[in-house]
Amino acid sequence: MTLLSDIISASAHLHRSNHLNSDEYDRRIRELVEYFRRLQTTKALESFANDESFLDILSRFSSGYSPSGKLWTRAAHFLASFDGVQVRYAGREWRLLVELVGQASLAASTPLLGATLVKDAMLRLDPSCAVFTSSHLLLVRLCLQAKAYSSALPVLNKQICHFPISLGRPSSEPSVLCADHGSSVSFMTEASEVSSKISYRDYLQYFLYGGMVYMALKEWRKALHFLGIVISMPSTSSVSLIMVEAYKKWVLVGLLEKGKLCPPPSITTPHVVKVYQSLARPYIILAHTFERGDLKKLNAEIDAAMGVWSADKNLGLVAQVVAVFFSQTVIKLGKTFAALTMADLSKQVFPSPVCAEVTGPAVSSLIMSRALNATLVQTKDHAGSSMLRFSSIHSLPRLSHELDLQSQLKQEMKLMETLVINLGATNINLGLSDEYVDSLHKGQVWSGSSEVNPTGGGNWT
């Protein structure tokens, strides 16, 4: 039990040292971690709150570990209250605990419990969540399994801009882990082992799953962005099936959001686009039929490739495409007509004679769901057929509309600010200072060669 008291005293020593400057703090905490890791190798089994060694000990008990157990409460308590700065020194242990919690909650088929814990822990360790870690993937997977889509949003909405990298060269300022870093990329390095070894599959899956979360929430635009990330990732000579999978969904979501076949983001490699086009043939055909605006053909196309949709598990999206087709067509009519009778409308939408009773309720539900800005008027002269009057394009309730716009603009502004911060961090990582770009530019002028910046990111700055 001397060991326990040793640990307590060592830790308590640290507790009192909050007023120390960062260098001193850094030194001490490193010593402590070193000490604990040594203890761990000697198989010391001690329980200890509010510090890293706690995690090791928990992992010893993993077999008897479940959400109902005693250890779960402790883990939950720890993950909800750990010191973000201290945990930077014990990234590996933290990750192991997070993974453990995830596995345990899965094993007990209560993924939601795990998801909340993991999410809180991640945000606690790195509030900006700009560095991709394996926990990201774990979180979306748990959320998808729990069908608790919105609980992944706090993390998904943060933009990932970095991957844990080894900072090979000595940075200009001798920074310590506990210092106040502008960007989380400087402490979430490869060496910290906050994330397990990442392969390209991990982040592709993360963005695909993230897109699926947004799809489930019907936030088509964000879903499109996430899928766009997946399909535009740089690849050398091969294409991951995850990317193909994402492209299929991209086509469908593009139809839902924009009503047309969206071309892949401009930075996608051309040979990859060719592969997509050959592998996602039925989807592209579907999109073209959608664009041509013939409901009958669209239905025929969907029926013809039913096997494909269900094999790709995209049946739900395809069903929504049909639903959106109708509203898209009606909204498009609103750009051509200011008012027309329901009979004319159904004639325009359905080439084959469909009785107006079908369109009536469909249009009313569109208006009620505010998807369509129009009014239905019963007229006397056209007995039986009511008049659909589209509101003029800009007759929205002004004030609330403007407020809404303002908040959206603010949101985008904030997003852009974080992007700029992350861009700065990226530039530092890549060593792309203004001077470097200048000299590179000069070098290009001198040599006149087409050799571009070897990092490939230079063209962005």
Added chain:
Amino acid sequence: MDTTLPDASGPSRADMDTAALEATAAITTPRARSPPKFDLDTYIANYTGRTRYDRLYLIGTCSPLLSTDALKAAIAEAKTSKDVSRYERAVRALADVAPNDPDASLDAAWVQETNRYVQTQTERLEHELRGYKNNLIKESIRMGHEDLGNHHYETGDLAAASKAYSRMRDYCTTPNHITSMLFKMVNVATERGDWMSVQSNVHRLRNSQSKPEDAAKNLSKISAASALSQMHQGSYLEAANSFLSVPPDLGDTYNEVITPNDVAVYGGLCALASMNRDELQKNVLDSQTFRNFLELEPHIRRAITFFCNFKFRQCLDILEAYRPDYLLDIHLQRHIPQLYKRIRTKSIEQYMIPFSRVTLDSMAKIFAPTVVGGEARPTDISSPFVQELVGLIQDGVLNARIDLEKGLLVSNQIDLRAEVQRTTLESLREFNEEAHLRILHAAVLQAGLDVKPEKGEGPGLGKGGRFPRGPGRD
């Protein structure tokens, strides 16, 4: 769709080149039924050279009223030349129209004799050319090629003619030689319908270093040829500008291709189809040079004036009245439907500009009088005029919406403030997304995580696996 234009379905094979058109005109071109306004003899007297036959033949095959006269004239024309294939074609066409006419049977003796003459002539000229080549006298070789080219041109072997002319190039010693050679090539290319070659030769003519007085003399022909080729390539605005810049001294100097009347008609129609009212007023009606041409064709001038004065009905009426004439013109025939459609679309567009809302009835009275007279509900959604408007709106030509309840065409009021807000938000979003994509790209590359084939792994096709790039391999 276009009910006021009964002949809108006229020659629709606009992409057919003239040579092919000539050969198949009798079969494929629906005939222009209404009687044309011009007198055949006066009309054809305006032209010289091989174009006379081409024009006569076209009229003969396209106009049932004039076919016999025109074809007989064409046969006579062909017989004075040395072109046997033309004669045979004209006779065949006449036999279809008037089998009992004495001219409708082949004059076998003439054919045989001409064929023999052509044969010997070709051999003689080729022989002479070989002789010149052995003597290595540049001027003689040039003339030998020229003679051969002229001969081929006269006998209708246009490909050989253009080949012979282009061989002259190496033996041309003075700018005059080059100019005359290029003009010959332009003529051949015009007849072949090879407008790209006309264009490139015109370009060379412009750059040729001939004497200033010669250059000034040729300028009118050059710009006329260039305008013609632009019109045939469908770039009507450029064609209009070129026609407008043709100097008035063109006169009768270029009758083997184009007369001043043609310049007025082609230029007027192209301008109507491509310019707005201000430009028409400034560039066409007030133009000093083009006025001379317009005086030859006063109805074109009237049409343009009506257009500028917002009297679209009268303008369209004039054009409609002359449609049969233009359908019998060798150069205009293919472009009339397109030109007329553009003029009509543009008049509807221009008509709409000053109004914020117009009743469909009043529009229909101007643009579709036959519909107003003929149908019970001219502004119903299924009426062709409304359908035409729908098409124009959907193509983005008209910025308006149709109100079928009140029978109005309402122009869209653009709320600038909302528009700016919307576009700002949109561009901000797009920028953010793009920026994120690119930052991520850089990060992926930096971390060395780009998607690459892994060694020692089978082509697993399950989710998360990867496959060797089979279908996309090149």
